[in-house]
Amino acid sequence: MARLNTIVAILIFACSLGAFSQTTAWEVSADQATKKNPLEILPKNLALGRNIFKRTCVSCHGEKADGKGLIQSTNLIDEKFQKQTDGVVFYKIITGRDKMPPFGAMLKEDEIWSVINYLRVLVDPSAIPPPKNVKLELTTGEEIKSITAIVLSADSAKLPLNEVDVHFYVKREFGLMRIGEMSNYTGADGKVKVVFPEKIVGDSEGNVTLVVKIENNFLYNDIETTAVKKWGTPLLSHEDEFNRRALWGARDKSPVWLLLLANGIIAIVWAVIVYVIYNLFRIKKAGRIFIK
Amino acid sequence: MEDQDYSPKSRRRFLRKFGSLGLGTLAVSTGLTESCTNPTKDLESGKKITLLNSKNELVEVDSAYISNLNKDLAPNHNSESRKGLPGKKFVLVVDLAKCKNARKCMDKCQAVHQLRPDQHHLNVLLMKDSEHTAPYYMPKHCQHCDNPPCVKVCPVDATFKRSDGIVLIDNERCIGCRFCIAACPYSARSFNWVEPKDAEKYKDVAYDIEKNVPQKKGTVTKCTFSADCLRDGKLPYCVSACPNGVYYFGNEYEDAVTNGTSGETVSLSELLAQNSAYRLMEDLGTAPSVYYLPPKDRTLIPEIEDTHS
Numbered sequence: 001m002a003r004l005n006t007i008v009a010i011l012i013f014a015c016s017l018g019a020f021s022q023t024t025a026w027e028v029s030a031d032q033a034t035k036k037n038p039l040e041i042l043p044k045n046l047a048l049g050r051n052i053f054k055r056t057c058v059s060c061h062g063e064k065a066d067g068k069g070l071i072q073s074t075n076l077i078d079e080k081f082q083k084q085t086d087g088v089v090f091y092k093i094i095t096g097r098d099k100m101p102p103f104g105a106m107l108k109e110d111e112i113w114s115v116i117n118y119l120r121v122l123v124d125p126s127a128i129p130p131p132k133n134v135k136l137e138l139t140t141g142e143e144i145k146s147i148t149a150i151v152l153s154a155d156s157a158k159l160p161l162n163e164v165d166v167h168f169y170v171k172r173e174f175g176l177m178r179i180g181e182m183s184n185y186t187g188a189d190g191k192v193k194v195v196f197p198e199k200i201v202g203d204s205e206g207n208v209t210l211v212v213k214i215e216n217n218f219l220y221n222d223i224e225t226t227a228v229k230k231w232g233t234p235l236l237s238h239e240d241e242f243n244r245r246a247l248w249g250a251r252d253k254s255p256v257w258l259l260l261l262a263n264g265i266i267a268i269v270w271a272v273i274v275y276v277i278y279n280l281f282r283i284k285k286a287g288r289i290f291i292k
Numbered sequence: 293m294e295d296q297d298y299s300p301k302s303r304r305r306f307l308r309k310f311g312s313l314g315l316g317t318l319a320v321s322t323g324l325t326e327s328c329t330n331p332t333k334d335l336e337s338g339k340k341i342t343l344l345n346s347k348n349e350l351v352e353v354d355s356a357y358i359s360n361l362n363k364d365l366a367p368n369h370n371s372e373s374r375k376g377l378p379g380k381k382f383v384l385v386v387d388l389a390k391c392k393n394a395r396k397c398m399d400k401c402q403a404v405h406q407l408r409p410d411q412h413h414l415n416v417l418l419m420k421d422s423e424h425t426a427p428y429y430m431p432k433h434c435q436h437c438d439n440p441p442c443v444k445v446c447p448v449d450a451t452f453k454r455s456d457g458i459v460l461i462d463n464e465r466c467i468g469c470r471f472c473i474a475a476c477p478y479s480a481r482s483f484n485w486v487e488p489k490d491a492e493k494y495k496d497v498a499y500d501i502e503k504n505v506p507q508k509k510g511t512v513t514k515c516t517f518s519a520d521c522l523r524d525g526k527l528p529y530c531v532s533a534c535p536n537g538v539y540y541f542g543n544e545y546e547d548a549v550t551n552g553t554s555g556e557t558v559s560l561s562e563l564l565a566q567n568s569a570y571r572l573m574e575d576l577g578t579a580p581s582v583y584y585l586p587p588k589d590r591t592l593i594p595e596i597e598d599t600h601s
């Protein structure tokens with residue numbers, strides 16, 4: 001009995017250890033914790049941070065970074081999280097734990113630092129100026145299929161704005177497919193050009209919807225413009241292929257030769273049976289005549 | 293009197309048009325036929341109600357002629373659902389490297405399709421290919437084959453292949469012979485041996501062929517690629533429920549797939565080529581519409597308890 005008690009005690013101890021290890025503090029060594037963020041809090045860095053946050057973090061941590069995404073996760077805007085140094089957060093993003101994947105292999109160091117900057121600005125937006133409105137115009141090149149975005153200030157002066165990140169997309173069934181780079185910055189004339197890639201499929205006439213956006217930017221408000229161009233390869237109708245008589249099992253899709261063969265065999269067999277029965281009657285009839 | 297009858301706004305004329313739509317398409321009906329033959333002004337309340345009919349026309353009808361049938365009516369798409377959406381061929385890409393067995397996709401699927409916990413349209417399996425290889429999680433849907441063995445064996449044409457690639461079951465045709473279950477090499481189908489979950493709750497719900505709801509005892513059920521969502525231009529339930537970015541879904545003809553978690557859209561052919569994608573049991577010639585990206589660069593390697601030590 002005493003032995004059983006010991007075993008139970010050990011088991012309980014082991015279980016509590018297991019539970020404890022789940023909730024232990026996430027130890028970060030001192031040299032990791034004091035690592036300095038090499039990036040300044042600049043609109044350009046923040047925009048990169050926001051882009052990456054939207055792509056990689058939102059699913060678990062939520063749009064507002066409050067930990068209410070598709071699963072319950074750490075609240076990134078509360079005091080408990082924000083009082084950690086940049087170095088600690090950086091280490092945790094790189095290594096991950098439990099449901100938090102290690103992003104060390106997925107993201108570049110600069111990208112991680114920019115996400116950290118973005119999280120800091122989320123709780124303290126005073127560090128950045130309020131965003132301005134811009135005007136976004138499009139011109140298209142026909143010879144080489146290309147699309148040029150011109151970013152101008154929204155006031156009457158219409159000054160070209162440089163160093164604005166413009167995103168180019170093609171509309172697809174369930175979302176927007178990026179064309180060009182992740183970031184396309186405007187030049188001094190406020191223009192940025194992206195070449196339309198080949199082999200993009202449009203609708204049945206080859207029309208594609210191009211969407212140009214300024215988004216996730218800290219200097220300028222979101223704006224988007226669309227253009228429809230006949231640049232894509234026409235979507236082929238595959239109805240004929242689908243309706244081809246190839247699916248043997250389904251009645252309406254079986255090949256004609258198979259139908260003829262199978263039904264022919266049945267017809268021949270029945271014909272023989274009918275012929276035999278008919279002849280039996282004839283023999284009987286002939287017999288009656290003979291007897292008379 | 294005659295003027296009244298044949299003027300464009302006459303109630304009789306309106307009702308004649310209206311009556312041809314049939315009862316099944318409107319959430320209002322009784323009283324219509326009576327008023328058609330015997331129009332009495334006394335009945336009218338003068339309050340007009342605007343309704344949308346099945347031809348997508350807005351019509352006005354006096355509130356006195358409306359009564360609630362109190363029953364969910366069959367969705368309009370049921371008659372269309374054997375045809376498939378034109379110009380589309382749906383494809384699912386499952387990135388095994390990202391699956392961490394969160395099982396949000398399964399939960400959502402079972403909730404939407406009225407499934408008991410042991411019934412799966414979609415199951416996340418723990419796989420281990422051989423003794424020395426690492427285990428991984430594999431979400432397994434119906435593969436929506438282009439050459440579906442299940443469709444071939446159905447004796448009553450209850451399960452069918454649509455032009456947009458989806459294989460569906462008409463539970464109102466299904467006789468429960470389970471030939472399709474035997475034919476499917478992916479074990480994607482399950483049978484309602486007993487009364488389905490929440491049978492009472494779903495009693496008055498009209499059958500939706502694109503959702504397989506309500507489930508019927510004695511018939512087969514399986515993944516529908518959430519055809520009801522696709523009709524509305526939305527991603528399937530499981531795809532948008534995944535927190536880990538496992539699923540990409542899109543139109544094969546457009547050569548683009550969208551990640552249900554991040555919303556990123558990428559080129560299908562590039563995604564498949566760069567990640568050495570594969571399909572399950574390729575050698576059977578079933579030509580599935582579901583592609584798998586191998587579980588490389590993983591952040592989580594599941595542990596299998598060794599039962600032999």
